[in-house]
Amino acid sequence: xxxxxxxxxxxxxxxxxxxxxxxxxGPGELLVKVAACxxxxxxxxxxxxxxxxxxxxxxxxxxxxxxxxxxxxxxxxFAPGDQxxxxxxxxxxxxxxxxxxxASDIVDFKPENLTPVEAASLPLAGVTVIxxxxxxxRLQPMERVxxxxxAGGVGSLAIQMAAWKGAEVIGVCSTxxxxxxxxxxxxxxxxxSTTDVAEEVARITGGDGADVAxxxxxxxxxxxxxxxxGEGGRLVFLNAFALxxxxxxxxxxxxxxKNLAILCELVRNSGADLRMxxxxxxxxxxKPQVNQVIDLGHVAEGHRRLESMRGRGKIVIDMSNx
Ligand SMILES: NC(=O)c1ccc[n+]([C@@H]2O[C@H](COP(=O)([O-])OP(=O)(O)OC[C@H]3O[C@@H](n4cnc5c(N)ncnc54)[C@H](OP(=O)(O)O)[C@@H]3O)[C@@H](O)[C@H]2O)c1
Numbered sequence: 001x002x003x004x005x006x007x008x009x010x011x012x013x014x015x016x017x018x019x020x021x022x023x024x025x026g027p028g029e030l031l032v033k034v035a036a037c038x039x040x041x042x043x044x045x046x047x048x049x050x051x052x053x054x055x056x057x058x059x060x061x062x063x064x065x066x067x068x069x070x071x072x073x074x075x076x077x078f079a080p081g082d083q084x085x086x087x088x089x090x091x092x093x094x095x096x097x098x099x100x101x102x103a104s105d106i107v108d109f110k111p112e113n114l115t116p117v118e119a120a121s122l123p124l125a126g127v128t129v130i131x132x133x134x135x136x137x138r139l140q141p142m143e144r145v146x147x148x149x150x151a152g153g154v155g156s157l158a159i160q161m162a163a164w165k166g167a168e169v170i171g172v173c174s175t176x177x178x179x180x181x182x183x184x185x186x187x188x189x190x191x192x193s194t195t196d197v198a199e200e201v202a203r204i205t206g207g208d209g210a211d212v213a214x215x216x217x218x219x220x221x222x223x224x225x226x227x228x229x230g231e232g233g234r235l236v237f238l239n240a241f242a243l244x245x246x247x248x249x250x251x252x253x254x255x256x257x258k259n260l261a262i263l264c265e266l267v268r269n270s271g272a273d274l275r276m277x278x279x280x281x282x283x284x285x286x287k288p289q290v291n292q293v294i295d296l297g298h299v300a301e302g303h304r305r306l307e308s309m310r311g312r313g314k315i316v317i318d319m320s321n322x
Contacts, residue, residue, distance in 0.1 A: 002322060003097035004299045005058035009049030012300040012307075015096075018058060023093070023101040025073035030104050032084060036120035037095045038064030039315045040153060044303045051090060062094035062299075062317070063087050065102070066110055066119040076104035083110040087123035089269055096299055098322065106269040111281040118288035119281075121314040124267060125154045126277040126286065128238065129161050129214075132265040135273075137212045137234040141166030144205055146228050148197075149216030150186060151177035153314045154238065156289040158214055159184040164285040167212070170204060172197055172221075177312055184289075198227035209233060218242050223251045229260050236263045289313030296322045 001022045006014045025031045043061045045051065066085040069078050078084065086107040088094060093101075110119045133139045145162045149155045150171030162169045163185035171186035174193050181189045190200045201210060209230030215222050218239030225235055235255070241248055255262055280286040291313035294302050302315045 001098040002296065003060050004062075004296055005060055005096075006047050007058050009047065012044075012047070012303040014047065015300045015303065017297070020058075020060070020097065022099045025071050025076075025101050027074040028076050028104055029073040029101050030069050030076055030078055030084070030107060031071035032065065032067040032095075032100050032102060033070050034065055034067040034095050034098060034100050034319050035116035036066045036319060037062040037317045038120040038122075038124070039299075039302050039306055039317070040064060040124050041306060042090060042124070043094075044307050046090065047303065054091065056093065060093045060095065060097050062096035063090055064120050064122070064124050065095045065100055066116040067100070070099070073104070078104055078107065083116075084108065085110045085119040085123055086274060087127060087269065096296060096317065098319065105271050106274065108271065108274045108278050111278050113284070114281060114288060116320075117290055117293055117316045117318050121153075121288045121290045121316050122157070122277060122281060122286070123274060125157050125314070126161075126280075127270060127273045128154055128265065128267040129158045130273045130276055131267055131270070132214055132236045132238065133158060133162060133212065134165070136263045136265055137214070137236050139165055139167055139212050142168065143211040144168045144170060144208075146170045146172065146201060146210040146213040146225065147186070147216070148172045148213065148221050148225055150181045150184075150189070151312045152216060152309075153289070153311065154216050155214075156180075156184055156313050157286060158216075159186050160286050161280065164280065170201060170210065174310075180312060192221075192224075197224050201228040205230065212236075215239065223247065226251050226255050226258070226260065229255075229258055232259045234261045234263060236265050238265050290316050292316070293318045295319075
């Protein structure tokens with residue numbers, strides 16, 4: 001089969017085409033003919049060598065998948081021809097390829113109202129939001145939630161899902177993305193490039209601060225999130241802090257004085273959470289945010305674009321021409 005592989009950790013230039021054997025599904029697994037594969041920041045992080053301790057090289061990256069079941073391993077509750085979607089186990093081979101093998105318990109049927117490209121844009125980011133905002137932070141209706149990095153792959157779904165939950169959504173993004181964040185359902189949008197975010201959140205909340213924050217950016221933004229929180233708030237961060245030691249200590253001290261819960265989220269494969277995402281997508285509460293469709297030969301450009309951290313919504317590989 002055709003695949004894009006990395007021979008070693010490195011820059012986007014380590015990605016290149018290679019003919020690989022079609023993988024064979026074991027018991028409980030499915031062989032899926034990949035129709036579309038969504039890109040996520042974790043793809044370039046793994047390409048650079050993070051999470052690579054036991055990685056098999058040549059490594060195939062790409063973990064958000066939509067496709068058709070071709071073969072069914074013993075005991076897997078799917079049939080050839082089923083249209084499925086999922087995000088794959090990050091420790092195994094990914095799906096920048098014509099075929100992919102996956103454990104059937106982390107797979108769900110593709111929502112019928114979505115195209116394969118749309119479906120492949122959802123799983124990792126959507127399940128991350130379910131686990132971070134609903135399971136970890138236990139976001140409640142009417143609570144005020146701050147989304148730092150509101151226009152990206154995760155942020156664009158977080159706005160929609162927090163709005164569905166009935167929360168008051170405050171999105172933080174750059175000037176160019178403000179209208180976009182509003183259209184997704186943010187009640188308030190703050191431009192971090194022109195505005196003191198903490199002052200603006202204080203104004204919006206009458207001095208109370210946010211109840212919940214989702215930090216998708218890290219570094220200085222994590223410190224800004226702490227400044228935006230109200231007493232006893234819950235702050236979930238998805239990205240490494242990247243604050244230097246003194247700054248981190250100051251920030252954690254502020255967090256302690258405000259009695260904040262600082263929650264770290266590492267997304268886990270979960271069939272149940274994927275099925276909840278399917279429900280939200282089927283009902284139209286969550287709309288996929290595909291910003292760019294590329295073919296398999298342009299994955300390296302996709303990585304460069306994603307690494308710029310200026311993305312809006314998602315980049316998805318459409319395999320239908322390969
Ligand atoms: N821990 C986990 O399990 C987990 C799961 C999923 C994702 N993540 C991580 O979460 C991060 C976000 O993922 P993603 O898929 O949403 O990435 P993405 O699609 O690349 O989005 C990044 C967004 O960050 C925004 N941004 C950049 N600088 C900013 C700043 N100073 N303040 C506010 N926004 C800023 C950009 O929008 P503007 O152009 O508007 O600035 C861009 O839309 C990545 O680091 C990813 O690896 C972690």
